[in-house]
Amino acid sequence: MAGSAEAFDFAPKKVATQRRSRETVNALVEACTRLLPELGFAGTTTNHIAERAGVGIASLYEYFPGKDAIVAQVAERLVQRVLSRLAEGSPSVLAAPASDAFRLWIELIYVTVERERDLVAVFSHQVPYTNRLEPIRTIGRTLLEFSQELRRHAGGRVREDLSNATLHLVINLVTSTILQLVHNPPADVTHRELLDELTRRVEQWMRAEGS
Amino acid sequence: MAGSAEAFDFAPKKVATQRRSRETVNALVEACTRLLPELGFAGTTTNHIAERAGVGIASLYEYFPGKDAIVAQVAERLVQRVLSRLAEGSPSVLAAPASDAFRLWIELIYVTVERERDLVAVFSHQVPYTNRLEPIRTIGRTLLEFSQELRRHAGGRVREDLSNATLHLVINLVTSTILQLVHNPPADVTHRELLDELTRRVEQWMRAEGS
């Protein structure tokens, strides 16, 4: 019944206040996080999640209206992890000389995605409502802001006349190439070749002329 | 049980020889084609498909081992439609003057994808084994070959020193941008803006200098 134009319920049912219950909720979300790559989205059932979490099935329904709400929580945490790792790595990118900045930027994203490989695969190829999830929608906007910030704070190493359309294209190119590389690497081109070429092209678009 | 590292059975069970049975198989595949966008991948059950096709459920299992095999057939036909429409439109692209060729090329792909919008959405965001399907894998290769052909037959309008890596990037950029535009259009950039910018950037990469 998981139709295409269906209404999903992503909101948690009840907020856990005491420590014990917070641990329960946490165990549930973590169990789901580990189960999704193992069994796939369809194979991950609420009963599975509760069992893996070492928690009664009724406790699950005490805090979540259903599977979708837990999956939404998993997505939110995933996005948080990814964004915080990007934020962690970005200072060293911004501090690097212009000749390395773009390569480091791309490599940072690559490593970050690679680290969440399996979970990312589930959300991008299995979950039917991935881009209706607020945290996921945010990540696009955040990447855009991040690149705008990078443009502002780059100290003249990045062109300043880049339109939003161009930034969208760059982000699209980088993310889609990295996702392809991680989930479905082409046979006729090596890993490094593609990343290098990607770096070169992004530089060509974004790098200020005389830097 | 539809796990992540699961084995799927895509091969049809029995080939239909007589006319009546070929019509049955056809009705099943078409029913599935219409059902997938309506109910989503998970919501489309074998019973649904048989019912919609006006066929007994047993007839379905006479020719297919399960849902996956029918879905695989749907994918194959989808790919065929897409490729044949691209092939249909490509002569006029190749015949066009250099100033229009790339724009027409991109618009051709855009229109073609748009026309299969909902079905494409199902395969790219819901079916867990989309890129294990041979026809789908082929479409990437075919697009690559198509662009190589375009490069050869373009009469000097396209650079000839493009590496495979570059072609991969171009195809990646074009397809991912178009998919985003069709399924998840950004709010801060108009449709046309993005397509125009895409055209310009592709030209910049592929177009021979003095053409």
Added chain:
DNA sequence: GTGTAATCAGAGCAATTACTCGGGTTACTC
């Protein structure tokens, strides 16, 4: 026309699913 293989039908079974119910346990409050 008759025999044989192909084709079709749908009732129904076994397994699985999401989810509830009643009742117990633990933790805070006074």
Added chain:
DNA sequence: GAGTAACCCGAGTAATTGCTCTGATTACAC
């Protein structure tokens, strides 16, 4: 320590799923 609210449990239910079984109908060979 009594009372109350928060928390937890798992057997059990209703609905759904994929799929098979038996047997009927249709097409083709001769």
